[in-house]
Each structure stands twice: as structure tokens, then as C-alpha cells.
Amino acid sequence: MARISDLNERVNELARQAAGGGANRPYMQLLGLTIERTSRRLAAVQAGSPDITDLCELLTDVSAVQSTLRKHALAQPSYAPGRIFEALGRVRRKTTPDEVFDIAPAELCAAGGFDRAMISSVRGSMWAPRLLFLSDGQDSGFNRELSDYISDLQIPLASPMLEAEIVRRRLPALVQDAQYEPRTFRPLMAASRTQEYVVAPIVVGGAVIGLLHADAYLSQRPLATADRDSLRTFAEGVGLIYERAVLESRLAEQRERLAETFRAAERILDGPAQAPVHLPGPAIRAAVAIPDVEPAVLLAAEVTEPSVREGLSQLTGREREVLALLASGATNAQVADQLTVAESTVKSHVKHILHKMGAPNRASAIARYVRAENNERRV
Template sequence: MTGTIDDEGLAAAIKRLPPWPPADDPPHEVEAREIDDALAAVEGELDRLGDTVDPALAGACRHLAALVEDHETKADRRLRRRLDSLAAVHQSLARLRELRSVEAIIARATREACEACGFDRAVLYRVRGPELIAESFYVKGDPEAAAQLLEFSRDQPLRMEQQSREREMIRRRIPMSIHDAMTNPHSFHPQAEVYDVHSYVAAPILPAGRVIGFVHADHRLKPRRVDDFDRDALWAFAEGLGFAIERARLTERLRAQGDELQRLLQRAQAVVHDYLDAEVEIVGGSGDSGAATRTAEALLAGVSPENEVEAALSRREREVLALLAEGASNSQIAAQLVIADETAKTHVKRILRKLGATNRVEAATMWLRAQQTD
């Protein structure tokens, strides 16, 4: 950091901070080193005393030292497992954020939950009043079973009773581990029997603080019970999933609004062009000073006092299209209207574009049909 602090109050607050500790290692590493030193000191003392120490006591001390070392090793392993799982969850959520729609994210979410957290099965539910509606199901290595379970789940929505675990999770905004799905009076017994689920974890999906769904997952294929680590891993995934869904929903809304704005701009541009065309014709002596205004108003309103084909075209373009419907070529149209051949050609191109016609014959047909409906 460079520069100086001009605010005297801030400078005084900085000076009140305690001195920076001289130790370079994090506290947990310092503690681990102190434990190792203490164990080494105990073993050294036992070696120094030699035969003067009761063999049973010496054996017990050495066994205790081995247990402490084993505990530290397992603690390091658990920490590494958590870090690896969080890294996998981060990568999984990054893949979900690349998807362009909420529907695609929901369809993929259960598989990503299993792959990131090591589960065998996962189901995503949407909250609809007092019911949970299944939206996505994944079974590792068995897509057919996943499809069947999803179909059953959609036909048999889970109804949350007042004392159900899911109700509690909604109230407290927390995940849970459930180990008695078959016997607990507050579980969904019919579904638990069909799923053959005994132990599972559940985490709420709550973008913007409101629970919109749940992710349930288990280790049924291994099989083994879920633990607190599984609960925390799924909780981290569900929290990130909520943000991904919220982001995708906002993106969809912005994209839809952008498309609508683009359509409005294109429509306004067409109206302006037609208005300007009509103004040129007025200057040329058409005698109809309100033609441009009426054409613009008809196009903006989406209706026409005559028909849709005429409303889409300027007065000059209607004259060109009428001659086109009689079979006139560009040169004949130019001669009839006393304009250049290139100008006639340009009018024809604009007519085809405005009507969405692919060729002259189709445009002429649209004109003749419009005249018959007048």
C-alpha cells in the first residue's frame, strides 16, 4: 500500500490496532506443531526413564500418543475431504451457470449434485403451496429408473404436513439429515417405500431468502447412511443453485424484454420510413396532405381502414404493387410512373420485404386477395 492517511480519526484507529504477531504460520499449524512437540517430549521422557517406568503405564502412554496422531491424521483427512467437495461444488455450479434457461438448470441440477457431492440419487422438488412437485430426478448409472421415479413423483406430489421436516426447514432456512424415513411419523411414507429410502439429506433452495424448492439426496446404491458432511455439502450446492436459478430467471426476463424492444424499434422504423415516403409523394403533388399521417397511425395501431396489405405499404408502393399485379416489369412500372428503372426496382424490393413475400408472384397474389376482401 502507498499514500498517506489524511483523516486523523482513521489514522488514530489504525494506531490502536495490536502489533502484528511475529509467527508466520496460521494458528492451527502452530497448534499442531505444539502437539507433536509435546508427544515427542513424552516419548523422550519414557525412553529416559527406561526400566524404572511401569511397563503397563509406558504402554498406555505410547498408545495414547498413537491415538492422538491417528486423530490428527483423520482430522486432516476430513478437512481435505471438505475442501475437495467444496471445489467440486464450485465447478458444478459453474457448469450450471453456463446454461441459458431455468428449465435447463433444473433438469441438470440433480446430476450435478450427485457428481459434486458423491451421492447415488437426487431429486429436485418445487414448492407449490403445501405440496412438493418433482422436477428432476437422477439415479447414478440408471436413467431408466430415474425416469420412472420422476414420473411417479409427479403423479404423487409430496404434501407437507404442519410437522413435516420440510416445513421445519422452510421455517428455519436450514438443511437436515433424516435417518428414519421409513418409520418417522413426519416422513412421506408412501414415497419412501417406493424410493426405498431410509437415510437422506435435504436442503432448501432459497434465492432472495424465499424457499422455492428442495434437493433430496442419498447413498442408497453403496449403501450407507448420510452424515453431517453430506448435509453440509448439499447445503452449499443448494445455496449456489438458488443463485444460479435467480440469475438465469433475470437473464431470461432481460432477454425477452430486449427482444420486445427490438420488435418495437423495427416497427417504429418501418412507420418512419412509410411516413417519409408519403411526405415525398405529397410534395410531388399527390394532393392528399393526410396520407402519411393516416398510414403511420394505421401501422402503429396494427389495423388499416382498407386491409393489412395496403396498411403495410406507402401510397407509392401501393401503386407499384398494383402494376406488379397486372404483370408489369420493372421497366414498364418505371415508364408508367415516370421514375427511373432503378427506383422501380428498389420499390419492388421494399414491397417484398414489408409483405414477407419471397417473390413478385407471391406479392401480387397477396395484393389481389386483399382487393377481393375489400
């Protein structure tokens, strides 16, 4: 009887927790009625000498409680699009790319029901954990050690690592039995003690710039494909928000530079107006007269170059993509990040571009490319 009484207490506690989690009303009403009936039957059995009939009826009531709890658990989806979109709305309020990255793990845990979430940067062929959010805080020694461990971690994205495949295919994954999965990064699995996790790429402008990992380390609840799908939706939203924040930051910088240019122009124009004007005499004006120059002379002064159009036509699609990024002001490292390739690969592309275009340096190649683009627009 003591074991049955203890079971009844646990059922009541589960019911209180379920009610606090926003359960569906019909299942909660059914659960309340079933628990009340079970309590009455238990009281009746404890009042006198129990017989087989009473115990069977009590067992039936306990089974009904278990069935109701099971229905309640199934009624609560682990993938809640509404919560994911609400979390993305809060992320959207951040104004800089760094702020977007910093808040994403906490919002992911709150929306997806995860206990831990980690956001990482992907640069070329390296994966670097950036921030770990722990729902139970950073106070425990284990959490501090784990945060310290990932702070300086640099992980090569080499085959057959699972994350390397995720970056290549740009698809999420559910990793079960992570401690024995040979494609995981074994040192991180040992340090985090995770058994299961979900991971999804953060894609910006067609390139993977980061990864989101999440698990249920504290609750130990089994992860499902719904968790993977919710993480995928969240990661896609973070990628769009991050890209928008980057564009807004660049636009703000360009506006400031343009405003400074206008201010400088105003200072130049205001200078002569405030200075006294001294006109030269007629003899001096005749001495400094500028002779007319024939247009043909100006054209002859230009350096003869190979056909820009012909040079561009020899470039591959990837080489044209690299040249366009260089023309936008990107460095070799930034081009490598955008295209998710090694910096040495970008240097090789640049070398081939210069050779095919007959350009002595990248500045000349960029100038020819821009001139050709402008000509095409005018046509």
C-alpha cells in the same frame, strides 16, 4: 488359514479401490508397506507349521492394515468444497432456468458422493418432485418405477411434515432412520426405500422455489452433517444461478420487445416519407384549426381521486409488497409463488389494497402506486 488368506485378498482389493479414489499419498504409502509386510508374514506361516508367535505377529499385521484403512477413510472428507464449487461452475454454464434445474441433480451426485438426487419445485403450499437422478441409470425396473411414481406427484406442504418446516425456516436437514421418522412423506419413503437422506431448500429472491434431496441408497454409507452442509452450499449456489438465469431470460425478452418496438416505429416513420403528400387548401386549414385550451380545463377533465399518498400510507408492509409485485406485471399466482403463500391469500391482500386506496380496480391501484413512486423519485 483360509479365512486369513481371504482377509488379505479383501485388504488388497480395498487398497486398489482407495488408490483409484485419489487417497492421500502418505496414507497410501503406509498402507502399501503394511500390506506387503502382512503378505510376507502370511507366506511364512503357510510354509510350515504355524505356531502361536507367528499367528500373533500376523494378527498384529492385520490390525495394522485395519488401522491404516481407518486413517485413510478419515482422511477423505465427505464434504469437499472444491468439488462442490467445480460442480456449480458447470451448472453456471447453463443459460436457461430449466437447464439449471435439469442438470443440478447429476452434478450434486458427482460432487457430493451421493447415489440419488431429486430436485423439486415449490409453488405456494405444494411440493412437486421434478427430476430424479440415479447414479446407476434408469435401466433397472425399480428405478423406472420410482421415476414414474414421482413424475405426477403433488405433495401438500402441511405441518408437521419435515419439508414444510424446511420451506418455512429455509434451513437444510439430515434425516436419519427415514423409514420410521413420522414427519417424512410416508408414501415416498416406501417407494424409494431410502434409509437416510439430506434435504435443502433452493431460495431465490427470498422465497423457496425448490428442494434438493439426496441419499446414498446404493453404497449404504452413513450420511453425516458434512453431507448436509455440502448439500446446503450446493443448493445456495443453484439458487443464485437460477435467479441469474431468470433475470437474463427476462432481460433478453425485454430487449427483443424493445427492438420490435423500434422496428415498428421505423415502419411508421418510413410510411409517410414514401407516400405522396397532399396539403389541404387554406379554407380546409382554417376549418380544422385546433382552438387553444386552458390548462385549467384539462385539469378539470381529470377524474378526482383520493389522495394517493394517504391511501398508500394505510397499507401494511405485506400489502405494499403485493402491490409492488402487481405493478411489476406479476399475476396472483406469481405473487403467491414469490411470497410462498396461497393464491387465496394474495386475493385477500388485493381486496384490502383496493379498499384502502379507494381504487375501483387493480389497474387503478397500480397506476396510483406507480405515480406516487415516480413523484417520490423526483422529490
